[in-house]
Amino acid sequence: MDSITSFNKSILLKYIDSASTVVDATLGNGHDTLFLAEHAKEVHAFDVQESALNKAKKLLDDHGVTNVIFHGMSHHRMDEVISKKVRVVMFNFGYLPGGDPTKTTKTHSSLIALEKALDRLEKGGVVTLALYPGHKEGKKEAKALEAYVSTLEMTRYQAIAYKPLNAIESPYSIIIEKRKD
Numbered sequence: 001m002d003s004i005t006s007f008n009k010s011i012l013l014k015y016i017d018s019a020s021t022v023v024d025a026t027l028g029n030g031h032d033t034l035f036l037a038e039h040a041k042e043v044h045a046f047d048v049q050e051s052a053l054n055k056a057k058k059l060l061d062d063h064g065v066t067n068v069i070f071h072g073m074s075h076h077r078m079d080e081v082i083s084k085k086v087r088v089v090m091f092n093f094g095y096l097p098g099g100d101p102t103k104t105t106k107t108h109s110s111l112i113a114l115e116k117a118l119d120r121l122e123k124g125g126v127v128t129l130a131l132y133p134g135h136k137e138g139k140k141e142a143k144a145l146e147a148y149v150s151t152l153e154m155t156r157y158q159a160i161a162y163k164p165l166n167a168i169e170s171p172y173s174i175i176i177e178k179r180k181d
């Protein structure tokens with residue numbers, strides 16, 4: 001079976017084309033941004049860690065990628081720098097593998113960021129969430145985000161989960177498609 005990230009990427013490929021403006025809300029080491037940049041017209045990428053931004057910039061440079069706009073700021077402020085509608089927003093929550101676990105995404109700002117992502121999303125666009133309930137803040141965050149997504153009006157959004165049922169604390173995925181504005 002596909003890992004959460006592979007599953008999310010396979011879904012994203014159905015939505016992105018060479019005319020798409022997309023968002024990587026959690027840049028990290030830049031692997032997800034590289035994937036998005038290879039398929040979209042333009043990627044807005046967010047991270048709060050200077051070290052992540054530097055590492056990701058190097059990775060993207062090494063691959064000759066030039067269609068990424070970097071934002072060294074929290075994703076919950078994405079509306080301040082993105083004025084047009086976007087096709088896709090990708091969230092890969094948590095902290096960098098091997099990095100500082102205190103630099104993890106936090107429930108409060110993650111909720112605001114998701115609301116803003118849904119607001120910026122064009123009709124027919126999609127948001128993917130990779131969630132990690134295996135650590136304390138990740139568990140709280142996953143619970144709060146899942147509860148919020150469950151309240152989304154079904155005439156406007158379709159939301160599904162890709163979730164292991166016999167491994168409770170394993171990572172899982174939520175996909176939200178905007179049906180209408």
Ligand SMILES: C[S@@+](CC[C@H](N)C(=O)[O-])C[C@H]1O[C@@H](n2cnc3c(N)ncnc32)[C@H](O)[C@@H]1O
Nearest residue numbers: 026027028029030031032047048074075095105
């Ligand atoms: C699991 S990692 C992302 C992995 C990344 N997409 C990749 O391909 O390597 C989560 C990232 O979210 C970042 N982050 C934490 N809080 C954030 C926030 N409020 N806004 C944007 N990024 C944040 C962390 O610094 C970390 O780099």
